[in-house]
Every structure is written in C-alpha cells, then in structure tokens.
Amino acid sequence: MKSSLESGEPCVRHRCVKCCIETEMPLTEEDIRRISGLGYKAEEFSVRDGEKFRLKNKFGRCVFLTDEGCKIYAFRPEGCRLYPLVFDDSLKKPVLDELCPYREEFGIKRSDLERLLRLIEKL
Numbered sequence: 285m286k287s288s289l290e291s292g293e294p295c296v297r298h299r300c301v302k303c304c305i306e307t308e309m310p311l312t313e314e315d316i317r318r319i320s321g322l323g324y325k326a327e328e329f330s331v332r333d334g335e336k337f338r339l340k341n342k343f344g345r346c347v348f349l350t351d352e353g354c355k356i357y358a359f360r361p362e363g364c365r366l367y368p369l370v371f372d373d374s375l376k377k378p379v380l381d382e383l384c385p386y387r388e389e390f391g392i393k394r395s396d397l398e399r400l401l402r403l404i405e406k407l
C-alpha cells in the first residue's frame with residue numbers, strides 16, 4: 285500500500301529528512317507571503333536564485349529544519365508538500381525524484397500532478 289504525498293508517512297517512518305539537507309526548493313510569491321505571515325522576514329528564509337527565490341540553508345540544512353522536524357510544517361512551501369514529485373525539465377514530465385530514497389513508497393494522485401503543473405506555472 286503506497287502512502288499519499290500529503291501524509292509524509294515514509295519520511296516519518298524512515299526518520300528521513302534528506303530533502304531538507306542542502307535544499308534547493310523554489311518558493312512562490314504565495315509561499316513567501318504565507319511564511320512571512322508567521323513573523324519571519326523574507327531574508328531570514330529565502331535566497332535569490334536568478335529571477336526567483338528558494339529556501340535558505342543554514343549550516344547545510346533548510347533554515348526551518350529542527351531536530352523535531354520542519355518547524356513550519358503546516359505552512360511549508362508548495363514544492364515541499366509535493367516532493368518527491370518534481371517536474372523533470374529534460375523529460376518535460378513529472379517524475380519521482382531519484383534523490384528520494386523512499387520515492388517508490390509514495391502513491392501519486394491525479395490531483396498531485398495537477399498541483400505540480402500549477403506550481404510550475406507559478407515559478
């Protein structure tokens with residue numbers, strides 16, 4: 285039985301935080317607004333990457349990663365909610381990221397694919 289993306293169940297079961305290490309997760313304007321609404325300044329958690337912004341790392345880890353996990357979990361970026369589902373630019377299609385060691389344990393729904401395509405449009 286596969287787990288839904290939103291459950292994050294494989295991450296919890298394997299105590300994995302691999303995608304929070306040296307993260308390159310892009311941020312939409314909406315992500316930045318939502319996280320800023322928690323009281324963080326944009327420069328505390330985002331870095332410019334060309335025309336866009338992405339999550340900031342501190343000591344090689346996402347600034348929001350703590351020993352107890354993500355400290356803004358309910359407010360995390362849309363890309364983190366969808367990961368390990370990503371859009372492969374060379375294949376021009378959504379794939380499960382090879383960097384996630386437990387990617388085969390996630391089941392992908394049509395709504396996840398639609399959300400990913402909407403996210404790509406926003407980025």
Ligand code: SF4
Nearest residue numbers: 295300301302303384
């Ligand atoms: S790398 Fe995969 S299993 Fe590990 S925390 Fe990220 S999504 Fe979860």
